[in-house]
Amino acid sequence: MQLNDAKMEFVQTWGSIGSAWGIPRSMAQIHALLLASNEALSTEDVMETIKLSRGNVNINMRELINWRLVSKQNKIGERKEFFTAQTDIMSMAQNIVEERKRRELQPVLSLLSKLKNEELEGNEEEVAHFKQLMQELDDFIKQLDQLSEIWLKLKDNFFFKKMIKTMS
Amino acid sequence: MQLNDAKMEFVQTWGSIGSAWGIPRSMAQIHALLLASNEALSTEDVMETIKLSRGNVNINMRELINWRLVSKQNKIGERKEFFTAQTDIMSMAQNIVEERKRRELQPVLSLLSKLKNEELEGNEEEVAHFKQLMQELDDFIKQLDQLSEIWLKLKDNFFFKKMIKTMS
DNA sequence: ATAAACTTTCAATAAATATTGAAAGTTCGA
DNA sequence: TCGAACTTTCAATATTTATTGAAAGTTTAT
Numbered sequence: 001m002q003l004n005d006a007k008m009e010f011v012q013t014w015g016s017i018g019s020a021w022g023i024p025r026s027m028a029q030i031h032a033l034l035l036a037s038n039e040a041l042s043t044e045d046v047m048e049t050i051k052l053s054r055g056n057v058n059i060n061m062r063e064l065i066n067w068r069l070v071s072k073q074n075k076i077g078e079r080k081e082f083f084t085a086q087t088d089i090m091s092m093a094q095n096i097v098e099e100r101k102r103r104e105l106q107p108v109l110s111l112l113s114k115l116k117n118e119e120l121e122g123n124e125e126e127v128a129h130f131k132q133l134m135q136e137l138d139d140f141i142k143q144l145d146q147l148s149e150i151w152l153k154l155k156d157n158f159f160f161k162k163m164i165k166t167m168s
Numbered sequence: 169m170q171l172n173d174a175k176m177e178f179v180q181t182w183g184s185i186g187s188a189w190g191i192p193r194s195m196a197q198i199h200a201l202l203l204a205s206n207e208a209l210s211t212e213d214v215m216e217t218i219k220l221s222r223g224n225v226n227i228n229m230r231e232l233i234n235w236r237l238v239s240k241q242n243k244i245g246e247r248k249e250f251f252t253a254q255t256d257i258m259s260m261a262q263n264i265v266e267e268r269k270r271r272e273l274q275p276v277l278s279l280l281s282k283l284k285n286e287e288l289e290g291n292e293e294e295v296a297h298f299k300q301l302m303q304e305l306d307d308f309i310k311q312l313d314q315l316s317e318i319w320l321k322l323k324d325n326f327f328f329k330k331m332i333k334t335m336s
Numbered sequence: 337a338t339a340a341a342c343t344t345t346c347a348a349t350a351a352a353t354a355t356t357g358a359a360a361g362t363t364c365g366a
Numbered sequence: 367t368c369g370a371a372c373t374t375t376c377a378a379t380a381t382t383t384a385t386t387g388a389a390a391g392t393t394t395a396t
Contacts, residue, residue, distance in 0.1 A: 003290030003295055013279045021189060055385060118169045123297060136256075150318060220355080221355060340396105346390105352384085353381080355381085357378100365371105
């Protein structure tokens with residue numbers, strides 16, 4: 001099999017996965033292409049390889065930079081900008097987690113804290129049930145946070161890793 | 169504040185969150201409404217409360233049942249079907265994780281195992297880089313799996329929980 | 337100051353996805 | 367067996383979201 005075919009297949013798959021998780025398909029595809037590439041690529045390289053328009057590549061590249069998944073590079077003697085993906089997969093995943101926490105956990109948190117402090121009028125049992133739901137969601141989110149810290153430790157602390165293994 | 173207003177706000181927020189994570193808005197809304205409700209609701213209850221068509225509610229309800237987030241209930245003396253959401257948030261989250269693992273991890277895994285065994289033709293360095301990426305992704309997915317097991321333990325093993333806390 | 341090389345923007349358009357609702361299907365009691 | 371009560375289906379439609387590409391903007395070298 002040709003390396004390039006393999007790359008393209010990877011790009012496509014990564015694209016659908018991203019799409020299923022609410023990440024724009026082109027953004028995921030561009031990311032995949034950069035991940036799979038040995039060296040930095042220019043906007044035009046990307047345009048040609050995955051057949052996307054200039055604007056599309058530009059906008060999604062910027063978004064990838066926002067997510068800290070990609071960074072700009074300059075090649076000496078070249079005016080164009082080149083881009084590379086963060087190579088370490090674990091840090092990459094960490095960045096994705098952080099970004100989504102920031103974007104989507106925040107609205108839930110503010111809703112929860114707002115509703116937890118509200119005096120709710122209505123049938124007593126129903127109110128109790130609703131309040132309990134809010135409490136459980138709050139606990140849940142705290143646990144998620146805890147889990148993401150454990151993950152960090154798992155990532156770079158060998159001792160911790162072994163300890164976990166022992167307990168499994 | 170009226171309980172019902174609080175419920176509706178929760179329904180809306182849950183809907184957008186779902187949407188951001190690739191879960192159809194109506195599906196997430198229906199789920200939220202059931203979560204927030206003291207008792208089982210009928211298709212028509214849902215239709216009226218969140219203003220959705222019969223077909224929409226029917227299809228998304230079925231999907232929620234597939235995901236094991238909702239179950240059918242029969243009330244004696246009533247012909248209609250009623251629905252309730254799984255009440256325990258942790259188990260709910262577990263089900264969502266399982267479902268998504270099943271749906272979206274599978275394609276990556278098969279791609280990886282396919283590409284790992286391929287003999288790739290192309291520039292030696294580039295091939296090496298690509299192969300390394302595949303390996304790293306594979307490791308990463310294994311670690312994700314490990315993490316989801318840790319979570320299970322975290323969920324119902326008090327001793328484990330304390331241990332983790334000590335180590336933090 | 338000019339022009340070439342490159343990047344960014346955004347209104348228009350396309351594509352993907354969700355939703356509707358009427359009609360067909362099912363179930364159940366009499 | 368019939369019909370009322372309810373559920374399911376799916377082609378048509380609406381909505382949302384992604385993408386395009388031409389034009390405007392920026393940077394740099396001379």
